[in-house]
Amino acid sequence: MKSMQRLMMLIALFAAINSTAQTTTDPKMKPFIDALMKKMTLDEKIGQLNLPGSGDIVTGQASNSDIGKKIKEGAVGGLFNIKTAAKIRAVQKVAVEESRLKIPMIFGMDVIHGYQTTFPIPLGLSCTWDLKLIENSARIAAVEASADGICWTFSPMVDISRDPRWGRISEGSGEDPYLGSQIARAMVKGYQQNDYSSNTSIMACVKHYAAYGAAEAGRDYNTTDISRISMYNNYLPPYKAAVDAGAGSLMASFNEVDGIPATGNKWLLTDVLRKQWGFKGFVVTDYTGINEMIDHGMGNLQTVSALALKAGVDMDMVGEGFLTTLKKSLAEGKVTQKDIDDACRLILEAKYKLGLFKDPYKYLNEERAKTDIYTPAHIKAARTTAAESFVLMKNQNNLLPLKKGGTIALIGPLADTKENMPGTWSVATDLKTAITVREGLQNVLGSNAKILYAKGSNLDADSLFEQRATMFGRDLVRDGRTAQQMMDEALAIANQSDVIIAALGESSEMSGESSSRSNIEIPQAQKDLLMVLVKTGKPVVLVLFTGRPLVLNWEKANVPSILNVWFGGSEAGNAIADVLFGDVNPSGKLTTTFPQNVGQIPLYYNHKNTGRPLTDSLWFQKFRSNYLDVSNLPLYPFGYGLSYTTFSYSDIRLSSATLGKTGNITATVTLKNTGNRDGAEVVQLYTRDLVGSVTRPVKELKGFQKIFLKAGESKAVTFTISAEDLKFYNSEYKFVAEPGDFKVFIGGNSVDVKEASFKLL
Structure with missing residues (x-):
């Protein structure tokens, strides 16, 4: 008993050490920054608050570019979406060798679910329910991103969402605040490692603060209207968990809270974040977030820029409202010198904590990019993690796992597309290295089975919809044949086969930012194909690609086996084959509720009761809280997932x-x-x-x-x-x-x- 007590005391001591490691302040930091700020002009202080994109910078012309000129003038605090150590070194050199005060810049990127080695989309990652695995995915992402010169990631996204119409549900961890909080902590630790002493630790930026996932009608950037008690209990916990884990920065969300856009919301950014939670890092806007308050009806650029600064925003992404209006607002008494100084100090502190004042080139060792990016160990971790994220939703008569033999028909528009395997927000991925389902089957089966392939259908019958759903290089190469011709080809190989694997669902850009959907079923062209395949009488396995919960009533009733593979990342195809053929037993569990139809939305497990709940019956009861045409039940509940x-x-x-x-x-x-x-x-x-x-x-x-x-x-x-x-x-x-x-x-x-x-x- 005494030895157990000693063990528990040691565990508590280590936990305390880890906790304080995140918050302990270097005693040299304040005097260093005090001295620096005394040397800074007003323009240089405001310049630290400016975060433009990488713009027109090309190799060899950093100093002469438009942004390069601003950097020399001290008018840029950092850049984002620029990568490789060589390019960033050239820009950092301008800042620390050609500007007056030689203040280094911070470099950020959307490293959302991996860097070049891409892991499953965050919604898929959450379905592993494995915090060590999730933390390791962030650790690998940090190692790779930092090897390419990046020291700041706009991740994790911790928005709770109960509406699968919202495209960015794919980028979060689902509907539950407790699970979301655990994952937020794990991701922050994976990126930051409790401190920034290593050149493989990068600063997290928790987003989108707050309640972005509650956008009305599931339409991106839309209004939210949530009671404060619901915010505290359901939406704020993951942000607070990330803050408690030591996150270095937060990003303000696009939506309004209590009628005031989050970017200008003092209650949110100062009263809650700083005063209640004790957040010591800095707040950055989302892309043009300050400027967008104009369309919200909050005033002109000068007015909304002053509103944002006084609310608690420290850095302006892209909009340059701070850069162009704060000096005037200060002269007119609309902001104070202290407002500007406080924001500037927080940006400088972030750079100090990252070690950039000590070594501006800390993250710019070009040799690391040759050894630390897309390594065999990272690729193996991506494959393992992807397989753990898949959710087996149906397996009638134990159809899965399949035997490694016979003839297999692989059919569907998502069966052989490298570009769609990594999923949305995989900006640093080399799409050419992604493993397709077809390649994965070949890799796992070798010569043990015969694989016949047909596309079977286009993503959607509407070519314009398909264009919108395959942006950013995720083209599926639309087939010019008629739907019947494509279907006939698919049926021909299906009839020669022992089993059919149908790779169907969403393309990667059908979810993610600005990819809201009002109809969350599998596109009809693909559903028509699936119906015909099922009618053959051959066993059919639906390999379902999606970035959100879908309405799958027909599929659940008629398809023998359904394996939800989300978007698995670089190794998606290999991981899918691992699970289909039993090398891995699936263990993923849903972190979002799947509705029977869109009319049930919002549908989530942790709902409140009503004064007139259903009693004994699960179906219709007059004068009770229910529908005439459908039960209150989900199609698949939160936490659901089968195994072999x-x-x-x-x-x-x-x-x-x-x-x-x-x-x-x-x-x-x-x-x-x-x-x-x-x-x-x-x-x-x-x-x-x-x-x-x-x-x-x-x-x-x-x-x-x-x-x-x-x-x-x-x-x-x-x-x-x-x-x-x-x-x-x-x-x-x-x-x-x-x-x-x-x-x-x-x-x-x-x-x-x-x-x-x-x-x-």
Whole structure:
């Protein structure tokens, strides 16, 4: 017992050390920056707040470019979307050798789910429920990005979203604030490593603060209208978790909050972020975020620039509102010298923390790009991570895994497209190196099976829609044949085959920024193809590509097996083949609810009850909260995902029926692998607060563990519950745990759970 106590004390000590490592300030930083700022002119201070894009910079002309001239004048604080150590060195050289005060610049990029080695889109990553795997993906991204001169990433995106019509749901971690918070911490740690002493640690920029994922109608950049109590309980937790993890910067969101755009919202950027949470980093706008407040109706460029600065924005991305108006606003008394100085100091502090004043070329070792980018170890990690992210949604009669033999028909517009495998926001990826499904099957099968291929259909019957859905070099090369001709070819090879693999769904740019959809079904041209393939009577496996939850009613009812592969990254094709043929047993679980139709949206597991909930029936009851034409149930619930094996759960065993304000209780189930394959199960813990001073959700995720069991093996899985886990924000925005009755649920998804009860004293 004493040795266990010592171990727990050591763990607590290491945790404290890690926590303080993020927040401890170098005592030399303040006097250094004080002295520097005394030398700076007003124009130079304002220049630090300016973040243009890389613009017209080309190799060998950095000094003579328009941006180069501004850098010499001290009018640029950093650049983004410029890469390679050679190019960045040339620009940094202008800053530190040709400007008056030789202040280095910070260089950022959208390193969202990997750099050149690309991992699954963030929504897919979240479906691994594996925090170490997720942290490692960010660590590898930081190693590669820093080897190309980048020291700042506009990631992680931690927006909670309950609306799959919103394209950027693909870039976040789903609908749950608890899981989103855990992933936010893991990503920040992966990028920053608790400090910036190494040249492989880069600064995270948490986005989009705040509540961007609640855009009305799922339409990007749209209005949001959320109560503050919902913001505190549902939308803000992942941002706070990232701040608590030591994130160096935040990005303001495009949407409004309480009628004021986030970019100019003092309550959001100062009262909550700095005063309540103690954030010490800097805030940057999103692309032209200040300028966009003009169309929101907040005033002209000078007015909105002053509003943003006074609200708590420190750096202006692209819009140059700060650069062109703050001097005038200062003269007119609309901003103060302290407002400008405070913002400037935070930018300089970020550069100091990154070690750029000590060595402006810290991240510019060109040899690292030869050894640290797209390495065999990174490629292997990408393949493993992709396979862990896939969600097996249906597997009738154990069709999967497939045998490595016979003749296989591979059909679909997404079966042989390198450009669409990495997914949206993979800006640094070399698309030519991505592995297609066709290549992956060939790599895994070798000469053991015969693969026949046909495209089968275009992405969509509408060529203009397909253009919009394949931007940024993600072209599918539209086939000029008629739909019937393409289908006939597909049927010809299907009839020669033992099994059909249909690679269908969204192209990579059908989700992501500015890719909202009002119809979230598989495009009809592809669905028509799928229907014909199923009619052949051959076994059909749907390999589903998507960046969002889709409406899949027909597919669920008629297709024997459905494997949701999201967009798996560089190694997508290999990982898909690994799972299809059983080299990897899928263990992904959904982090978003799949609706039966768009009319159910927003649909999420942790909803509130109504005063007239459905009682015994799951279907229609008059004068109850439901629909005439569809049940309240999701098509696939949060937390859902199948395996090639099966698992059973015992009843929950509580260590006590009561929980005090201090101390804890444990909830234990015995998990058994009841199938004949080894596999992993994500065991999920939910609670329900039955009576509260404000209404509480019907379930809330409070813990999870990914457990690997060999066939036939059993294991006791234990969760510890304390009063801290039961806290929420009440109507006074105080974080409290209220005494009363609680339910606890444990299971493999948010619906199929065991249940027990306890009381908080």
